[in-house]
Amino acid sequence: MITIPEAVEGIVRASPFLDEALALGIVNLSALARLIKADVERAAMKKVQDGAVIIALNRLRRRVGSRARRQRSVFKRAPELTVRSNLVELTYASSERMFARRKTLLERHGGRANVFLTVTQGIRETTIVAGRELREPIQAIFKGERLIDKIDGLSSVTVLLPSGTAAVPGVYHYILKTLAWEGVNIVEVVSTLNELTIVLSDRDIDRAFSLIKRLF
Secondary structure: OOOHHHHHHHHHHHOOOHHHHHHHOOOOHHHHHHHHHHHHHHHHOOOOOHHHHHHHHHHHHHHHHHHHHHHHHOOOOOOOEEEEEEEEEEEEEOOOOHHHHHHHHHHHHOOOOOOOEEEEEOOOEEEEEEEHHHHHHHHHHOOOOOEEEEEEEEEEEEEEOOOOHHHOOOHHHHHHHHHHHOOOOOOEEEEOOOEEEEEEEHHHHHHHHHHHHHHO
16 A cells, blocks of 8 residues: 555656646646545545645645756756757667677768767667768668668757766756657657757757757
């Protein structure tokens, strides 16, 4: 059996934007408590009073508000944003030859100036996001491998993150939630320690850039 605060937190977490609304203080706690009361009772397996749910919501609001302030405070100034266009994504199924082919790709094209190239190895597949000019060379290097999907017409925006963000929970969420809220579809996310690259359709890049820039 879980407690009322645990039940309330679980319900809020299940809603993509409810915690953000709580952090901003734009939610009527009494109305929300009445709305989720039945779900809280099912999770807690007992009858609960509206007041108990309101108290749990209020405590949760203070906690998520503090977390949101910490995420914003990481950015002392607006981060550098870099936009790249004319990108393509190719995803191949993993195989015994994949390591050698990735090595060949990086040796031939990884060090070229002004060339966009990222290679992400998953458990069952490898995804390559690259400038469109590399599409033919990539397909030649990976000839014989099973191509899972190829997506053309992509662009990216890269956010240069301040040092230390790896130790702050929710920094990626702080950026990505804005795109989700506005209905901007994210095709791919690639990151290093201090860079977050978001790959999107060409038609979404201008709006995504404006939304991210407005955050800061």
